[in-house]
Amino acid sequence: MIATETLVMSLEAVAAVRLNESMRLHTSFRIGGPADIYVVAESVRQLREAVQIARRHEAPVFILGKGSNLLVDDAGIRGVVIENRSGRRGYAVQGTEVRVSSGVSLSSLARRTALAGLEGLEWAIGVPGTVGGAVVCSAGAYGGSMADVVRQVEVLSDASAVRSLEAASVGFGYRQSVFKKEGPTGSVILTADLALRRGKAEVLKARLARYASHRRSHQPKEPSAGSIFKNPQGYAAGWLIEQVGLKGRRIGDAQISPVHANFIVNLGHATAADVMSLIVMARDKVREQFSIGLEREIEIVGPDTGSKV
Ligand SMILES: Cc1cc2nc3c(=O)[nH]c(=O)nc-3n(C[C@H](O)[C@H](O)[C@H](O)COP(=O)(O)OP(=O)(O)OC[C@H]3O[C@@H](n4cnc5c(N)ncnc54)[C@H](O)[C@@H]3O)c2cc1C
Numbered sequence: 606m607i608a609t610e611t612l613v614m615s616l617e618a619v620a621a622v623r624l625n626e627s628m629r630l631h632t633s634f635r636i637g638g639p640a641d642i643y644v645v646a647e648s649v650r651q652l653r654e655a656v657q658i659a660r661r662h663e664a665p666v667f668i669l670g671k672g673s674n675l676l677v678d679d680a681g682i683r684g685v686v687i688e689n690r691s692g693r694r695g696y697a698v699q700g701t702e703v704r705v706s707s708g709v710s711l712s713s714l715a716r717r718t719a720l721a722g723l724e725g726l727e728w729a730i731g732v733p734g735t736v737g738g739a740v741v742c743s744a745g746a747y748g749g750s751m752a753d754v755v756r757q758v759e760v761l762s763d764a765s766a767v768r769s770l771e772a773a774s775v776g777f778g779y780r781q782s783v784f785k786k787e788g789p790t791g792s793v794i795l796t797a798d799l800a801l802r803r804g805k806a807e808v809l810k811a812r813l814a815r816y817a818s819h820r821r822s823h824q825p826k827e828p829s830a831g832s833i834f835k836n837p838q839g840y841a842a843g844w845l846i847e848q849v850g851l852k853g854r855r856i857g858d859a860q861i862s863p864v865h866a867n868f869i870v871n872l873g874h875a876t877a878a879d880v881m882s883l884i885v886m887a888r889d890k891v892r893e894q895f896s897i898g899l900e901r902e903i904e905i906v907g908p909d910t911g912s913k914v
């Protein structure tokens with residue numbers, strides 16, 4: 606526990622703080638040990654100030670969106686976890702340009718913009734993350750991705766200065782961005798500017814319904830973190846895992862989903878260790894039988910993640 610009284614008091618002056626908060630409550634996997642200091646930032650200002658305070662105290666910081674791409678270690682996270690709920694102001698529209706706080710739910714933004722006749726985010730319906738997390742992870746689905754719509758992001762740099770970054774500097778790739786490479790000691794995304802297009806609300810609404818229904822019928826309903834592995838060139842990771850006979854394999858309460866083999870689900874009380882064992886097993890078997898190295902899509906967050914350089 607690195608919490609010092611002055612750090613906690615300084616954080617409490619800008620946002621709500623909880624100590625030893627279980628990360629199970631804040632990850633889509635429903636897995637993870639305690640965060641030493643858990644801060645809830647309800648606005649971009651609170652997010653910025655909380656990060657600046659933690660950095661001033663040289664405490665490790667981890668920015669949490671909706672925790673939907675994470676496997677948090679059973680030992681939890683040392684230092685300060687800042688949950689980004691900035692988004693009270695929702696988003697501002699000017700023509701087809703949208704400026705949005707990074708803590709806004711991507712899926713709800715997709716629904717709201719589509720219903721307002723703005724095209725470009727329909728693919729994101731059902732992606733359970735924040736706009737900030739989606740930029741970092743370069744989220745995408747159904748042929749669309751953040752790279753298609755992000756024009757600019759405003760970030761708090763590692764030197765704690767607010768600056769704007771053009772999309773070209775974000776380095777969007779397949780579930781990759783410069784922010785992902787920087788890790789927790791890098792930039793914090795504050796807002797994003799998106800360029801959408803004019804569309805017909807009824808057409809966009811039908812597209813939303815189609816994608817949502819496809820997700821319902823092709824993805825498991827139990828808690829998960831989405832796809833565990835990236836799809837290697839020419840293959841679907843789920844197909845490879847199925848071919849090596851691991852679909853449905855269970856360790857403790859973690860299971861390679863019988864619905865979609867690239868998802869691991871939590872059947873109730875799965876631990877991060879259970880999930881890790883399945884990840885290693887799937888990776889080993891696929892390497893053995895196909896000579897293909899599966900690369901993880903989900904991020905593993907351990908006790909020392911926040912301080913890793
Ligand atoms: C059922 C299910 C379906 C999914 N389907 C898809 C899909 O179709 N396509 C897809 O791409 N993904 C999918 N995902 C994965 C996940 O939803 C996305 O990767 C999402 O973009 C993660 O956002 P988040 O807010 O949950 O980020 P988190 O998981 O909270 O964080 C992810 C990373 O981003 C960092 N981060 C978050 N916010 C900020 C910020 N403001 N500034 C700096 N760093 C930040 C975190 O520190 C962490 O490193 C799915 C997940 C689930 C559970």
